[in-house]
Amino acid sequence: MPVDGWIWVLLIIFWTGGFAWVADNVRTALRNRHERKMEVLEAAKQERLALEAAQQPPEPVCGCTHHLAKHDKQGRCHERVEAPTEWDENKKPLRYEAGQCNCQQYVGPQPLSQVFAEELTDRA
Numbered sequence: 435m436p437v438d439g440w441i442w443v444l445l446i447i448f449w450t451g452g453f454a455w456v457a458d459n460v461r462t463a464l465r466n467r468h469e470r471k472m473e474v475l476e477a478a479k480q481e482r483l484a485l486e487a488a489q490q491p492p493e494p495v496c497g498c499t500h501h502l503a504k505h506d507k508q509g510r511c512h513e514r515v516e517a518p519t520e521w522d523e524n525k526k527p528l529r530y531e532a533g534q535c536n537c538q539q540y541v542g543p544q545p546l547s548q549v550f551a552e553e554l555t556d557r558a
């Protein structure tokens with residue numbers, strides 16, 4: 435077909451909205467590719483964050499939110515806390531009294547590494 439013929443074919447496609455359809459498909463394809471790329475990037479970021487979290491030792495913090503270093507061997511927390519002693523009618527504390535955190539420390543299942551460490555020291 436001579437070049438003139440192709441121009442007519444293109445013009446007919448253009449007139450019938452073919453170009454819009456093609457352009458739409460190209461746009462959708464580009465957007466999908468972009469979204470996939472973002473998903474991959476996001477997944478990589480999540481993976482890196484999880485890895486970083488796994489490498490860090492867990493914060494030795496008790497359920498009372500105080501550091502485990504504040505607890506003695508019996509598990510009693512020695513952190514000073516302010517306990518409300520007087521409330522107004524809206525249950526809003528009016529006066530505080532300095533006291534001691536009455537936490538007994540969490541005595542449930544221990545992390546596996548700690549159990550192993552204790553078994554080893556018992557044997558020695």
Ligand SMILES: [Zn+2]
Binds near residue numbers: 496499511
């Ligand atoms: Zn505690």
Ligand SMILES: [Zn+2]
Binds near residue numbers: 498511536537
């Ligand atoms: Zn405490």
